[in-house]
Amino acid sequence: MTTVPLLSPVFTPIPLQLSDFSVDYLVSIIAVTLQVSLTAVALATVAGVALAVVVGFTDFPGKRLVEAVINTGMGFPSVVVGLVVLIMLSNTGPLGEFDLLFSPGAMIISQFILALPVVASVSLSAIESVDESLADAAFAAGGTGRDVQVAVLREARYGITTAILAGFGRAISEVGSVLIVGGNIALNTPTGERVSFTRTLTTAITLEARKGEIETGIVLGVVLVALALTVNALGNALRARGEH
Amino acid sequence: MLDAERISYGYSDEETIVRDVSLSATEGEVLGLIGPSGTGKTTLLRLLALFDPPDDGTVYVDGTDAWSLSKEKRTRTRRRIGMVFQDRSLFSTSVAHNAAYGLAVRRSWTERATDWLSGLVGGPDLAAPVEDALETVGLAEMADRPAASLSAGEAQRVAFARALATEPDVLLLDEPTSNLDPRNTAVIEEAVAAARDRGIGVVIATHDMQQAERIADSVAVLLDGTVIEQGPADELFESPSDDRARAFIDGELVY
Amino acid sequence: MQAAGAGSALGLAGCLGGNESTPTETEGDGGGGGQSDDDGGESSIGDGTLTLATTTSTYDTGLLDVVNTAFQNTFDITVETISQGTGAAIRTGRNGDADIILVHARGPEDQFIRDGAGVNRRDVMFNDFVIVGPPDDPAGINGMGSATEAFATIAEQEATFLSRGDDSGTNVKELNIWEEAGVDPSGSWYQETGQGMGDTLVQANQAGGYTLADRGTFLATQDNIDLVIHVQGPLQDGPAILRNPYGVIPVNPAVHDNVNYQAAMAYVGFLTSPEGQSIIGDYTANGSQLFFPNALAEEPDFAQYVPQDYGGTSAAREKARFQHWVDQVVPDDY
Numbered sequence: 001m002t003t004v005p006l007l008s009p010v011f012t013p014i015p016l017q018l019s020d021f022s023v024d025y026l027v028s029i030i031a032v033t034l035q036v037s038l039t040a041v042a043l044a045t046v047a048g049v050a051l052a053v054v055v056g057f058t059d060f061p062g063k064r065l066v067e068a069v070i071n072t073g074m075g076f077p078s079v080v081v082g083l084v085v086l087i088m089l090s091n092t093g094p095l096g097e098f099d100l101l102f103s104p105g106a107m108i109i110s111q112f113i114l115a116l117p118v119v120a121s122v123s124l125s126a127i128e129s130v131d132e133s134l135a136d137a138a139f140a141a142g143g144t145g146r147d148v149q150v151a152v153l154r155e156a157r158y159g160i161t162t163a164i165l166a167g168f169g170r171a172i173s174e175v176g177s178v179l180i181v182g183g184n185i186a187l188n189t190p191t192g193e194r195v196s197f198t199r200t201l202t203t204a205i206t207l208e209a210r211k212g213e214i215e216t217g218i219v220l221g222v223v224l225v226a227l228a229l230t231v232n233a234l235g236n237a238l239r240a241r242g243e244h
Numbered sequence: 245m246l247d248a249e250r251i252s253y254g255y256s257d258e259e260t261i262v263r264d265v266s267l268s269a270t271e272g273e274v275l276g277l278i279g280p281s282g283t284g285k286t287t288l289l290r291l292l293a294l295f296d297p298p299d300d301g302t303v304y305v306d307g308t309d310a311w312s313l314s315k316e317k318r319t320r321t322r323r324r325i326g327m328v329f330q331d332r333s334l335f336s337t338s339v340a341h342n343a344a345y346g347l348a349v350r351r352s353w354t355e356r357a358t359d360w361l362s363g364l365v366g367g368p369d370l371a372a373p374v375e376d377a378l379e380t381v382g383l384a385e386m387a388d389r390p391a392a393s394l395s396a397g398e399a400q401r402v403a404f405a406r407a408l409a410t411e412p413d414v415l416l417l418d419e420p421t422s423n424l425d426p427r428n429t430a431v432i433e434e435a436v437a438a439a440r441d442r443g444i445g446v447v448i449a450t451h452d453m454q455q456a457e458r459i460a461d462s463v464a465v466l467l468d469g470t471v472i473e474q475g476p477a478d479e480l481f482e483s484p485s486d487d488r489a490r491a492f493i494d495g496e497l498v499y
Numbered sequence: 500m501q502a503a504g505a506g507s508a509l510g511l512a513g514c515l516g517g518n519e520s521t522p523t524e525t526e527g528d529g530g531g532g533g534q535s536d537d538d539g540g541e542s543s544i545g546d547g548t549l550t551l552a553t554t555t556s557t558y559d560t561g562l563l564d565v566v567n568t569a570f571q572n573t574f575d576i577t578v579e580t581i582s583q584g585t586g587a588a589i590r591t592g593r594n595g596d597a598d599i600i601l602v603h604a605r606g607p608e609d610q611f612i613r614d615g616a617g618v619n620r621r622d623v624m625f626n627d628f629v630i631v632g633p634p635d636d637p638a639g640i641n642g643m644g645s646a647t648e649a650f651a652t653i654a655e656q657e658a659t660f661l662s663r664g665d666d667s668g669t670n671v672k673e674l675n676i677w678e679e680a681g682v683d684p685s686g687s688w689y690q691e692t693g694q695g696m697g698d699t700l701v702q703a704n705q706a707g708g709y710t711l712a713d714r715g716t717f718l719a720t721q722d723n724i725d726l727v728i729h730v731q732g733p734l735q736d737g738p739a740i741l742r743n744p745y746g747v748i749p750v751n752p753a754v755h756d757n758v759n760y761q762a763a764m765a766y767v768g769f770l771t772s773p774e775g776q777s778i779i780g781d782y783t784a785n786g787s788q789l790f791f792p793n794a795l796a797e798e799p800d801f802a803q804y805v806p807q808d809y810g811g812t813s814a815a816r817e818k819a820r821f822q823h824w825v826d827q828v829v830p831d832d833y
Contacts, residue, residue, distance in 0.1 A: 142323035
């Protein structure tokens with residue numbers, strides 16, 4: 001048991017009982033969390049922005065329906081996604097041969113599916129709120145269709161950055177589906193220490209709560225929040241710089 | 245060089261915005277397009293700028309039907325036409341970037357990427373045409389300012405510079421000074437004159453009669469989507485033949 | 500020159516042909532030792548990983564960290580442990596998503612091997628279940644020598660009882676006891692948490708209710724809760740119905756040829772070996788031994804290998820079975 005002295009306002013150290021948690025183990029959990037979420041969000045950005053561009057710049061029958069589906073996807077229950085991905089990637093499922101179940105790859109897939117509608121929807125909203133006269137101006141200046149798209153995207157960059165951050169938020173706070181398809185696996189080093197394989201901060205919290213180790217769960221939660229805040233701050237900084 | 249021959253256009257089958265209009269943008273001449281607001285001036289200019297094909301009639305560029313060309317050829321043709329809109333429509337970048345936009349789209353993507361990269365490192369100065377254009381509108385010192393920080397008048401001048409920088413053969417202006425103060429209006433009108441003197445054919449839509457009298461060489465009166473009268477400016481303002489045209493010129497509401 | 504080339508080409512072909520007929524060579528897996536092609540090199544078995552689906556009670560006690568580390572150091576196989584409920588672990592095994600399962604519900608285990616989904620079952624260890632509840636014992640079951648009587652009393656008193664409700668081994672045992680007691684539990688006093696043992700204990704603690712827990716998890720969680728043992732299990736002279744044996748079952752490679760069967764058998768071998776068994780016996784939490792190894796015995800214990808209701812074999816049955824195999828695998832023109 002590790003004890004961590006916590007100074008209360010009256011400066012009396014209160015020992016926090018944490019379960020066996022080496023720094024290396026914690027670092028490995030953070031590493032897996034970031035690796036999975038950042039990859040998933042990167043993929044979701046590429047696909048989501050592309051989707052938003054296609055839907056935002058073309059008129060086609062059923063456009064309203066597609067927009068509605070994208071928007072609904074934002075709130076789609078994540079455990080359902082997890083179950084579907086589980087069935088797909090299982091050995092008995094259609095994609096079983098790729099041996100992805102219970103690996104970070106499966107987690108990336110499920111976080112990608114969850115983040116995609118968020119990125120697409122918010123990006124689409126950003127693109128559609130760019131004044132049409134700007135698109136006209138780009139066209140009149142001699143721009144091709146592609147030029148117009150780029151000009152509008154550049155104008156929408158603030159909104160698109162928001163979209164990416166929102167997608168990241170969805171991905172990193174994900175528990176249910178990631179637990180189902182990842183298996184919450186931690187490996188043992190030759191000295192018996194734990195190192196995460198498919199264990200993220202959220203699934204680690206689940207595990208600690210299951211064991212009744214509430215304090216450890218809270219500490220992990222604080223780390224998770226700090227991580228999310230840091231990424232958001234970085235995103236905001238990038239966004240502010242991009243304004244000039 | 246840019247001729248519209250009996251063009252018509254409607255957004256849907258019920259409404260026709262522009263009906264049977266024929267007019268031309270001639271080198272070194274300013275054509276004033278006057279008429280009440282909402283009468284189709286903007287749509288007409290957009291047709292001339294080759295945004296959409298007319299439902300009827302033809303738009304000729306140097307004698308060729310613009311819409312019979314391939315998309316690439318038509319894009320190149322469009323680049324000989326500059327346009328300034330009623331609302332500024334500047335990008336939220338710097339003045340210089342806005343002014344140079346017309347030139348930028350003519351470069352390949354690799355060239356543009358290198359431009360951007362060298363811009364980050366503090367690369368080459370503005371291209372000559374861009375500098376000239378900004379000089380013409382009197383904003384050369386503001387090149388690095390963010391476009392969002394400009395006043396309405398300054399922004400419109402930048403939009404004008406953006407259209408000028410590409411050295412077009414035709415300049416289409418949609419009520420460019422309708423929201424501006426007298427000083428900025430004067431700057432724009434001087435820039436129009438300068439463009440005309442350089443041999444550019446200008447078509448300027450305006451509902452400001454005095455402005456038309458000041459700068460137009462010839463005038464077309466547009467009412468309910470058709471040209472009811474067209475001719476040299478001084479003649480038309482002196483003695484318009486059409487009654488409704490006279491009523492409009494005299495300042496009465498024409499409906 | 501050309502003849503030599505042709506000769507070596509033929510030789511190579513013969514070599515490859517020979518490989519394909521070896522039963523240990525399966526697609527993807529490199530097989531054991533020598534004939535492994537590219538990704539082997541070192542002495543990996545299969546792809547060098549063993550996916551173990553097990554229960555939350557085995558994992559949460561921390562036993563597997565020790566056992567798996569020792570196993571990995573011996574065999575150079577990485578163990579990837581997925582801790583789910585017994586029901587989920589068995590399902591994972593059935594799908595071939597795990598190579599081996601380690602669970603503690605004899606009924607479902609029997610079904611698993613009866614269906615041919617698993618082979619070579621071994622007993623590994625045991626402990627027992629205990630009935631725990633709030634220190635003030637509102638239902639008055641403390642010290643009872645019968646689990647069924649205790650449950651019946653709880654139902655009668657409508658004292659709060661938390662059930663795992665998740666197809667876990669503990670849940671299966673709990674439902675067994677209700678059945679034996681002739682009670683069909685329902686009502687607002689009977690709450691299904693659908694969660695792991697630790698969560699359920701914590702919840703029972705907060706709700707001031709009773710629950711059935713495996714002794715191992717209870718001992719490991721004891722520091723964080725106020726619940727106490729009211730009915731002991733057989734380890735402390737309690738009723739036999741509260742026994743909790745654990746079994747390990749490799750997934751049948753004939754059903755899923757992608758499972759790392761050799762690694763699974765190595766794991767079984769390790770768990771049931773003197774070394775593995777002593778690791779299990781030496782493991783303690785909060786100063787108490789959690790699991791009792793029961794794989795090593797001089798006297799035979801056939802019951803562990805077959806479903807509990809297996810009628811045994813006879814000469815006639817064995818003969819028929821042999822004939823079946825001859826028909827199956829020996830070619831007609833042999």
